[in-house]
Amino acid sequence: MIGSHSHVPCLCSVVESVGEHVEEFAAGDAVVPTFLGQCSECVDCSSPRSNMCSRYRFAVRPGMPRDGATRFSDAQGRPIHHFLGVSSFAEYTVVDVNHSVKVNPAMPPALACLLSCGASTGKKFGVTHFINPKELGEKPVSQAIVEMTDGGADYCFECIGLAALMSDAFLSSREGWGKTIILGVEMHGAPLSIPSREILHGKSVIGSMFGGVKPKQDIPIIADKYLNKELELDKFITHEVGFKDINKAFDLLQQGKSLRCTIWMDK
Structure with a gap:
């Protein structure tokens, strides 16, 4: 396990201490906790075709991925659950070693936190996993995407x-080789419905967790x-607030007025 002092609750930390048998990290390391784990040993982690660790499968659970237990409790001793195994809206958190990634300490914390989800998943990097280089020829990936x-x-x-947008995306893809990649989590739990005859026209649909x-x-x-x-991230951060103003960050999100809002624990 890794105990970390979270400078940015959007998943960027500094290791405060490590538990028994942890050799990959040491106190003082800059790390990015991630909701998706990687054991680097199972068949999925060893394959270039998958990023879904089969030893520690992704799941929305109340506790830690190995034993299901929590490491937190309130003043009355009642357990506090771990959110996606990360629980980063706290000054200190405990994260499994398979859900932690060491990054260059020169990486600014306010930008390193973007790498735990949004910037990694999006077209800046993650989704390009789904584009076959042979299909590009001499074209840049950014051109091929649009x-x-x-x-x-x-x-x-x-x-x-x-x-509905998933269906529209599929219907907008080209016959013969059009690919539709689903990155969004359906917010209402609605099923995806597409015409079966369209599939026969050479189109394909694939789901993506964390952009591959x-x-x-x-x-x-x-x-x-x-x-x-080689990669621009600074413009993703449109607002910064202290933890006491966390509700303002949610308001900005719901109003569509921010891209990413950094929440600083010490302000």
Whole structure:
């Protein structure tokens, strides 16, 4: 286990201490906790075709991934649940070693936190896993993602989480080789319905968790790309607030007035 002092509750931390048998991390390491684990040993972690660890499967559970127990309690001794195994809206948290990624300490904490989900999942990095380099020729990935050909788009990405938009994305894809990648979590739990005959026209649909990113393998690469000025992240952060104003951050989100809001625990 890793005890971490969270500078940014959006998943960027500094290791405060490590538990028994932890060799991958040490006190003082800059880490990004992630909701998706990577044991690096199971068949899925060992395959380039999957980022869904089969030893510690993703699940919305109240406790830690190994034993299901919690590491937190309130003043009355009642257990406090772990949110997605990360529970980062706290000054200190406990995270399983398989859900932690070491990053270059030169990475600014306010930007490193983006790598735990949004920036990694989106078209800046994660979704490009679904594009075959042979299909690109000499075109840059950014062009291929938005390119339209006769009869539809080569690639369609649904990022909002609405079944109707998922269906629209599929119908907008090109016959023959159009690909639709579902990144959004359907907010109402509605099923996806698409015409079966459209599938026969050579279109395909695939779901994505975390944009296909393998946390321990890919997040350090993304961080280095930022530090090498190959990737722009700064404009994702539109607001910053202290923890006492956390409700303001949610208001900005619900009103559609922010992209990402950094919440500082010590302000």
